[in-house]
């Protein structure tokens with residue numbers, strides 16, 4: 001197959017940031033995707049209807065009005081069921097995000113104990129509002145490579161039993177255990193999968209030296225986990241859908257003695273996914289993963305229009321943006337075997 005045309009896709013997990021970074025990165029997401037679920041981990045986090053509405057306006061100004069941001073609410077220990085429900089009814093946001101406190105970038109205001117958000121979860125379950133989950137425990141005694149698997153046992157499995165009708169997206173899954181948990185769960189549970197977790201194993205962190213541009217959270221895992229996540233993505237199961245987790249940080253913040261977690265993969269995300277599905281002989285399943293499964297899970301209409309990807313090399317630049325504000329894209333200096341036409 002030399003080219004493939006699919007219904008216009010969406011990105012079900014992206015960080016668009018704010019200010020100059022938003023202006024730099026939003027056009028890349030808007031070029032590839034019709035809609036995106038926008039993560040709320042700004043400083044301060046997006047916790048109110050008013051904050052979500054003004055952030056949405058800044059995104060539309062940066063991305064253009066052919067792109068639809070789908071906003072989310074950041075859950076804290078003080079999450080107010082009335083505000084969350086009101087925002088959903090009024091269309092200010094489509095989902096709420098659980099960051100365990102301390103688990104990842106800008107999660108300091110996150111949830112310290114899942115019981116603190118039970119009232120919010122009751123409300124969300126009642127109104128059909130999805131819960132999006134960064135699924136890692138934070139206890140220092142748990143090995144960083146085990147944090148996702150332990151989260152399933154300690155938090156997610158009990159959560160699914162306590163709230164059987166709550167729609168839950170297990171974000172950016174990275175392990176065999178996560179892929180299996182989602183595959184076996186009810187239809188209320190889905191998962192997003194990033195390009196990097198389909199392409200990299202943990203060797204990438206240490207390839208000839210320390211590689212900050214392969215560092216994201218959850219951290220990339222052993223090869224057996226990459227293969228399990230890949231199998232889930234191309235399985236044809238409607239529980240798995242595209243979520244880039246594009247998470248830009250300026251180059252200086254990545255190439256540092258304490259580098260930030262997150263990869264900026266928005267510029268060539270579709271190219272990366274197409275390459276993976278091609279390698280797996282599953283290009284015929286790319287459309288489901290990229291364009292059909294997400295809308296079905298969220299209960300949103302499919303996008304009009306199509307995008308075409310062609311088999312052709314595309315070289316990834318070393319940097320995007322200028323000077324201090326520049327960002328190193330995922331795949332920098334390398335190439336992908338597919339190109340958006």
Ligand SMILES: NC(=O)N[C@@H](CC(=O)O)C(=O)O
Nearest residue numbers: 015104105216217247261262
């Ligand atoms: N994925 C990351 O490594 N980083 C994300 C946060 C997140 O999605 O966990 C970020 O906001 O930088």
Ligand SMILES: [Zn+2]
Nearest residue numbers: 104134217218
């Ligand atoms: Zn996360």
Ligand SMILES: [Zn+2]
Nearest residue numbers: 015039245247
């Ligand atoms: Zn993320």
